[in-house]
Amino acid sequence: MSIIISAATHKGGTGKTTTIVNLAASYANINKRVLVIDLDPQMNATQLLTTPGQQYPEEKTIAQAINNSLPLEEVRIQTSCEGVDLLAASPDLNDIRDRMKSDAEQAFLLDDLLESPVIEEYDLILIDLHGSLDCLMLSALKSSDYYLIPMFAERSSAEGLQMMVDFVARHRRLLSALRLLGIVITRFNPKNATNVVYKDLIYEMGKKSNIPVFQNIIPVSNAVSGADAEHKTLLQYRRTLPITEAYTALAGEMLPLLSSRRRGRVPQIRTAAIAEARSAFEMLDVEQMS
Numbered sequence: 643m644s645i646i647i648s649a650a651t652h653k654g655g656t657g658k659t660t661t662i663v664n665l666a667a668s669y670a671n672i673n674k675r676v677l678v679i680d681l682d683p684q685m686n687a688t689q690l691l692t693t694p695g696q697q698y699p700e701e702k703t704i705a706q707a708i709n710n711s712l713p714l715e716e717v718r719i720q721t722s723c724e725g726v727d728l729l730a731a732s733p734d735l736n737d738i739r740d741r742m743k744s745d746a747e748q749a750f751l752l753d754d755l756l757e758s759p760v761i762e763e764y765d766l767i768l769i770d771l772h773g774s775l776d777c778l779m780l781s782a783l784k785s786s787d788y789y790l791i792p793m794f795a796e797r798s799s800a801e802g803l804q805m806m807v808d809f810v811a812r813h814r815r816l817l818s819a820l821r822l823l824g825i826v827i828t829r830f831n832p833k834n835a836t837n838v839v840y841k842d843l844i845y846e847m848g849k850k851s852n853i854p855v856f857q858n859i860i861p862v863s864n865a866v867s868g869a870d871a872e873h874k875t876l877l878q879y880r881r882t883l884p885i886t887e888a889y890t891a892l893a894g895e896m897l898p899l900l901s902s903r904r905r906g907r908v909p910q911i912r913t914a915a916i917a918e919a920r921s922a923f924e925m926l927d928v929e930q931m932s
């Protein structure tokens with residue numbers, strides 16, 4: 643049975659695309675079949691997973707599939723990473739977002755695609771999203787078993803986390819089975835004292851709010867831009883780098899949680915603890931500025 647995970651947060655530049663693409667590569671490396679769905683009109687995951695100059699028919703995008711009710715098997719494409727297929731993004735997703743933002747069916751954009759029998763060819767479906775709390779994000783979360791929140795060890799990330807958790811809470815009736823898999827700390831610099839303090843605050847907040855925070859932390863690395871420039875995953879770019887090994891370890895840490903769809907009551911998030919952490923982040927920021 644396929645497990646569907648969205649990387650979502652109401653903040654840009656937190657490493658959502660890097661996390662989705664490199665988790666996909668890590669799972670493919672252990673013989674898991676992975677489908678990446680790029681629901682970001684900026685197409686970053688699509689560009690990373692396709693080689694420069696790679697040609698695929700214009701109709702083979704997720705926007706065309708949504709607009710024309712095309713089946714999954716007609717629109718998926720092979721990527722440059724063996725074992726990973728892709729539903730490619732395009733700027734047409736902006737048109738869908740604008741057209742559907744007040745539509746009663748705005749949360750069901752992916753239903754037909756993900757109810758295809760072909761979906762069972764994949765062990766994991768990983769969805770990359772942009773930072774807007776819109777119909778694309780709502781549709782992705784409605785279709786997902788889990789969502790994952792990449793987060794910097796910095797002040798503004800707490801605000802993005804709170805807005806994301808509040809968004810899910812507002813739509814809890816629709817998202818009744820959705821579970822927060824956890825927070826992934828990204829772009830962490832252990833030599834930066836501020837990063838270290840915020841990291842500790844994130845773990846403390848996780849305990850108080852009932853939100854898991856993964857033990858494997860993704861370090862800051864220039865290799866991300868280097869791999870992006872060559873349209874490669876980090877495993878393809880350089881397997882022995884600390885950041886590559888961190889994503890491999892993160893995939894391993896996540897795997898036991900993904901053995902099957904979880905049943906029973908969704909764990910309650912203590913939102914008051916997130917608000918407290920946000921205040922602590924802001925106070926720390928003020929102290930450092932003074």
